Amino acid sequence: MERRQNHHQQPQNPRRNPSSSSSSSQSSNHRSRYRPPNRAGGDARPHRREDPYLDSGDAAVGGRPRSLARPMRAHASEAAAGSSIGVRERQEQHRRDQDREDDRDCRELASVVGTCPHMCPVGEMAQRERLRDLAVFERLHGNPAKTSPELAVKKFCRTISTRDVQLSDIRPFSVLGSTLDYLMSLMNSTPEPFETVHDxxxxxxxxxxxxxxxxxxxxKRVIHMYEKMVNFHVTSHHKLRLRSSGPDSFNISSLHHLxxxxLAKVLTSLYNLYDLNRDHSSTHKNEPEYRSLYVLLCLNSESLPEGERLSLWFRRVPTPVIKSKEMSFARRILRYFRTGNYSRFFSTIAAEASYLQYCALEPYIDKVRALAVLCINNGGYKLHxxxxxxxxxxxxxxxxxVESFCNACGLETSLDEQGNKVLPTKQPAFEHPKAGYGKYGFSG
Structure with missing residues (x-):
């Protein structure tokens, strides 16, 4: 007995964090925060999931999405949690039970098939008509209290409760595909301001x-849908930037940030889908272009603050994609941008960029132009x-x-003896525009 008591009264490691046990429990509970609808057995447990990143629609691999913003890390703290063998054993048992429960939930989730035949469930349509909660695109003859199945589209819900979700509230794949096509058709076919369409x-x-x-x-059916959604966000990235000046600039800047x-979340899901549906070492038809978008969005280290380092990201990209012309273009643009080779930067974009790649690159173009003007001003000969x-x-x-751009950078232009406009060099007043760069075109 004395030996057993000594065994349980061993002094704790002074380096161990006394709160590690509770933090490990919280980490374990975090793994089971979301419970998919249990429709197979008919005993759906009421459970509530609040998504801090306002997105519960990412495609999951093995029940858990792999995010570009937050790569999965091993829970090393669990192995060291607890101050006794008994606590560790209970934690391990709880974790094993939780894993089995998660696996069962994933199997049950796979059997859920929605039955809603419309773009918006009937119950939601009736409720939103009563509350006059209809977007301008959903109003029948402009009436804010009347809609129809051909106009109403199901709204996003930030919280998921399995108690409230019915199969009649979930749209099957065929309805989701036609709904997405309808939404994409609104991009250029409505007189409403783009920020209204985007919202x-x-x-x-x-x-x-x-x-x-x-x-x-x-x-594989979902890949094309996610590519369309990436198109929407990348195009919006371009169009919202063009409208980010004026009286509503603050609101549009907020839309641009969201x-x-x-866009980062949808790209994460799309890349997961590519990996999940890969056959051997083959690549999907549009994968190289959509993989290249992440590189182009991350030219600056602060461009996509939630993203991971490109050096780590490249390691997970399949070799055929790395060798593709789209990824070769993105890597050269990255090199030209970071080395300040503005001439190659512009000429390569003009010769090789697709529309989506250009939309992703556009915010950097004026920054590189400012670098070019700075180099020419500092390196030029004053008499020429x-x-x-x-x-x-x-x-x-x-x-x-060009003249307007130089003036925005604090430089003056003039006329030479032949009446041609020139930029005098060695001007000391160069500065980056305080109000940001204008919306200049790209003739290439």
């Missing part, structure tokens, strides 16, 4: 991802001003825009 599609595409996730649809957050016409070809801008 509507932004919310409804998240609802589509939510329904896909609840039914655990992760096969759009970038969701730089012709604006040459600068226009180099920066791929109209001559009138």
């Amino acid at each position: 509507f599609i932004f919310d409804r595409t998240r609802s589509i991802r939510q329904d896909l996730s609840m039914q655990n649809i992760v096969d 759009n970038m957050e969701q 001003p730089y012709p604006i016409a040459h600068l226009s070809n180099l920066l791929m801008m109209e001559e009138s825009e």
Whole structure:
């Protein structure tokens, strides 16, 4: 007995954090925070999941999404948790039980198939009509209290409660596909301001991802849908930037920030789907272009603050994708940007960029233009001003825009003896525009 008591009264390691046991329990509980709807057995347990990142529609691999923003890390603290063997044994047993429960939930989730035949469940339509909660695109003849199944689209719900979810509230894959096509058709076919269109599609595409996730649809059929949603967010990245000046600049800047957050999430899900549906070492048709978008969005280390380091990200990209022309383009653009090779930067974009790649790159173009003007101003010969016409070809801008751009950078332009516009060099007043860069075109 004395030996057993001594065994249980061993002094704790002074280096061990006394709160590690509770933190390990919280980490273990975090793994089971979400319970998929248990429709197979008919005993759906009421459980509530609040998503801190406002996204419950990411496609999961093995029941858990692998995020670019937050890569999965091993829970090393669990192995060291607890101050006695008994505590560790109970924690390990709890973890094993939780793993079995998660596996059972995933199997049950795979059997869930929605039955809603419309873009919006009937119950939600009736409720939103009573509350006058209809977007401008959903109003029948402009009536804010009347809609129809051809107009109403299911809204995104931030909290999921299995007590309230019915199969009639979930749209099957065929309905989700037609709903997405309808949403994409609104991009350029409505007179409403783009921020209004974006706000509507932004919310409804998240609802589509939510329904896909609840039914655990992760096969090849979904890849094309996620590519369309990436197209929407990348195009919005371009269009919102063009509208980010004026009286509503603050609101549009907020939309732009939220759009970038969701773009990172949708790209994460799309890459997971590529990996999950890969056959041997083959690549999907559009995978190289969509993989290249992440590189182009991360030219600056602070461009996508939730993203991981590119050096680590490249290691997970399949070799055929790395060798593709789309990824080769992205890697050269990355090298030119970080080495300040502005001439190659502009000429390569003009010659090789797709529309989506250009939309991802556009915010960097004026920054590189400012670098080019700075180098020419500092490295030029004072007695030989730089012709604006040459600068226009180099920066791929109209001559009138080049003059405006130089003025925004604090530099003055003038006329030479032949009446041609020139940029006098060695001017000491260069500065990056305090109000940001203008919305200059790209003639390439």
